[in-house]
Amino acid sequence: MNTVLARELLCRKVASSLAAVRRSSVPSLACSVDTLASSFGGSLACRPSEGGRRQRGTARLRASSVLLPVAAVAAFAAAPPAESSASRQETAGALLQKGAVDAAPAVHLAKTITDAYKFDDADRVVVGTGNRSQVFTARHISTGQLVAVKQMSRRRSSQGQWEEEVRMMRAAQGHRNCIRLLDSMEDEAGDSFYIVMELAQGGELFRRLQSHGRFTEGEAARIMAEILQAVEHLHSQGVVHFDIKPENIILRHGDSMIPEVMLADFGSAFSKNHVTGSRDYTAAYSAPEVLLRSCAIDEKADIWSMGVLMYVLLSGRHPFDTHLHQDDEEVERRIVGKEPDYNAHAMRHVGPVAKDLLRRMMSKDRRQRPSAKEALSHAWFSAVAPLASDVECVAHC
Template structure:
C-alpha cells in the first residue's frame, strides 16, 4: 500500500510497488535501470515502469529530482509522458506512457509508398514537440531516429519523442558545454566543446530530415575522429542520384537547420514557417524504393547495439495481447510497448550497472 507522502508533492511513497502494479516482464535495460511492462491493478492500464536503484543515484539526488519534477510537467501529443513517480526505501519508480507503433525507420521500410510530403509531416510533428520543449526551457540533446517511435500501429499514427536521458533544463545551473549525444547527430558546437544552446536540437532535426529523404546519414566514417572532423566543418552533400528527385525546397530547409553557425541556424519557430513544412513545396513523388534500400543498408545493424529494441517489444506486446484476449475474451488490452532509457537525466552517461532486483525477480507470465 502507498505510504504517507513526503518530500516533493509529485513523489508518492510505496512500501511495495507490486501492491499497485502487476509486473509482467522486463522490456529493456538502461545504464543503471530496468524498464518493466506492468499493469495497474486498479485500472488494468498497461504502463512501462522504469526501476532505478537509489544507490545508483547517490550524490545526484537533488539534480535528478529537480529535473524529473520539470519533466513530469511535459504534456504533448508527440512526447512520451511521465505519468507518475513512486519511491520505496530502495528504488525510484518512474511510471511511463506506453507506445506501440515501433521505430520510425522500421515503419518507413515496411511502407510500400513514401514521399517527401510524408517526411515533411513527420518533421513537422518533431518540430512541434521540440518547440514545446524549448518554450519550457528544456533541451533534449539526443534527438535521433531511435528515439522516435510511433504511438500506435495505425497508418496515420502520430510520432512520439522518447528518451530524455540527456535532457537539460536551461538555466538550471551551469552553461551547457558537456559533450554528449550520439555521434552523427551532434551539432558542431558540441564537438568543439563550446557553450551551446537549444540550437543543438535544431541541428539534429536537420540530420534526421536529411536521412528521411535519402536513407543514409549526412556524415559517416568508421573513424570517429574523421567523422567529427566532417561535422565540425559541416561538410555534407546532396549526392546524385539519391537527391536528384528531391525538391530544392527540401534541400533549402535542411541547409537552414544544418547551419554550422548556431546563431544563423533556424529555430523551431522559423523551421515551422518554412514552405517545405508550412506550404506545399514537399513533393508527392514516391521515393520509397531508394530510401528504404538505403535505410536497410545503413541502419539495420545499429539496432544490435541498442540496450532496448522497440521492434522486439512490439512482438512481446502482440503475444501479450493474444494471451490476454484468450484468458479474458471480453477485456480489451491496448498494445503498447515501451522503449529504452527514458526520462532520467544523465542515464546514458553513467557507467553504473546496478539493476532492479525487484524487477528481475518477477518472471514473465
C-alpha cells in the first residue's frame, strides 16, 4: 500500500471516528480530535459546539486540552450510550487505564474529591476565602503531597465559571511565576467544584505588606519583575488576568527575605478573543476604562493594576488613598477623576526613575501604557539592582 493511499485511509478513519464522537455525549471533544486529525494531513473543519457552553452531565473527558488517539476515539465512539454519570466515569476511566487518553491535566475522574485527597483536622487549613470560594490545604492520598484546594460552591458558581477558570489556568501553565494547576474535578455527589493547585508556603503578598510595611526599591523591583514576566506570559497566550492585587500574589516560601512570588486566582481571567458575561473585579485596582465601561477591556487593564501594585509596594499606601474611602463609588470617582500623588510623604524615598514608570503604567489613556514587555525594559529595573543587601522591608512611615 503506497503512502498516499495509507494517508487517505487514515484520514477517512479519523473522519468516521470524529463523526461518531460528535454524535456521542462528548461534543466538546470535536475540536480536539480535529486538531489531531490535522496533524495527519486531514482537512476536517473544527466546528464550535452549539451554544458555546458545555452542559452539565457530559462525560468527564470534557477538558479542552485532552486529545484522543484515533484508536481511543473509535473505542469511545463504539461504546454503548451512557445512561448515568457513573457509567460515563467507568468508560472514561477504562480509557485512561489503557493509556488511550493524553496525560495532560484534565477534569479528574474520581467520583468525589475524597477519593483522591484527604483533609482531616491535621491537614485542612483555610488559606483564603472569596465571594464564591474557599481555599484550604489537603493531602494527596497516594503521594502524601500537601496541596491547595479551591472549593467553589454550586450555589454561587456555575459550571461554566469553573471550567473557564480551569482553562485560563491551563493557559498560564509553564511559567514559574504562575501558580501551578495540579487537578480539577467536580463532586456530583455534593455541591461543589474543585481546583487543586500547588501549595505556596509563604502566604499572600498582602499579609507581608501588613506585617512588614513598604519595600525598598530593590525588593519592589524584584517582585515587579517576576509578576510582570508572569503577566507577559499570560498576555502572549491571549489571557487577561483582570484581578491583579496583593491578595492574588502569593509567596512561594515563607522564610525568605527575597520573596519569590506567583500570580494566582484566575477566577476573573478571560481570553482577549472571547469575552462573555460579566466579570468580578476589585475597584481599587481597576483601570478607569473598566470602571467607566468606556471601551473593550484588554491587557492594558492589567498594566494599570500593576502600576497600582508598584505604588503600594513602594509606599505602603494606595495611590488613591482607598483606605480612607470604604465606599466603592467614591473609590471609583477618585480613580477616574484624580491623579496619584507622586510627591506624597509616603513616596519621599522613591526615586524619579521609579516614578516615571509609575506614571506610564497608571496613565488614564490606556494607549499610553506600556505592554508588560515594554515595562520590563524600563530603566528602573536596571537602575535598581534587586540584591539581597537591599531587600529588607522598611518600617511603614
